[in-house]
Amino acid sequence: MTGQEVGPLRFQIDFSQPLYEQILDQVRSAIAKGEIGLGDKMPSVRELAQELRMNPNTVMRAYQELERDGLTEKRRGQGTYVTSSPERVKQFRTALAAQYIEAFMAQMESLGLTWDDIEQYVNHKSAADKGGADQ
Amino acid sequence: MTGQEVGPLRFQIDFSQPLYEQILDQVRSAIAKGEIGLGDKMPSVRELAQELRMNPNTVMRAYQELERDGLTEKRRGQGTYVTSSPERVKQFRTALAAQYIEAFMAQMESLGLTWDDIEQYVNHKSAADKGGADQ
DNA sequence: ATACGTGTATTATATCACTTAATACACTTA
DNA sequence: TAAGTGTATTAAGTGATATAATACACGTAT
Structure with a gap:
């Protein structure tokens, strides 16, 4: 529970799987293993999209599933945050x-x-x- | 190792997976578990296609992978047979x-x-x- | 030889999931 | 007001999957 911005996430993207699924899996893993602190701010949709050279829609799809998982929460106009609940x-x-x-x-x-x-x-x-x- | 024709295979097909993959998995399983005898004759491509209400091309795709697995052998003009090698x-x-x-x-x-x-x-x-x- | 049943190849078409692109909107903060 | 959030919409392209309609080569039985 740091409340900081999430560190520079190292994504390993290939073409063996849907892109949004790879983001999903890797963020899930990072949270589950504690590599991302609870309460941390995730990179914005546009920001991550640019970093991964993907379309924002693709990143958003992953983010939406993360919220369905209960692993993240959205704050309007602010951004996406990792849940604070262990x-x-x-x-x-x-x-x-x-x-x-x-x-x-x-x-x-x-x-x-x-x-x-x-x-x-x-x-x-x-x-x-x-x-x-x-x- | 019966050498008989394979019994009436009970396939469970849905839409959660590619059709050819479901055939593949289920035949693999049946062979691995000994539900299909070694050396048995598989139903012909057209026959199985009709029974499962699929296109022969779809069944053929599964059969081709089975042969790549080494689980079946083709005899020209005759049909597809399960390998005789345990x-x-x-x-x-x-x-x-x-x-x-x-x-x-x-x-x-x-x-x-x-x-x-x-x-x-x-x-x-x-x-x-x-x-x-x-x- | 003929007919039939094998596996196989080809071409065309249709559908669907995935992805990109270009916008536009509502909300929050500075 | 301006910039940065998430979100929604519409359009387009790509690839995997599946169907359809043929056609061919090979083996067997008649």
């Missing part, structure tokens, strides 16, 4: 993590792999081959 | 699992969550809240 951030992170995990588990299930198989893979980078489909 | 299937499953896992780990990292956090979530559906970003 609970909001926690809550958001938990919800998104749950979503990622569910999707991941579904992928694993579709390959006939169990949680034990996954743990084996993670613990020592070798055979995720063991369960299911032994023909 | 090693191929194993290899494919391992590779795809690794890809899924890497992507998932990156997602978790972007939220500042560790592997321990994930295990906690999976073991008992509760707080993935603990590590990182405690502001």
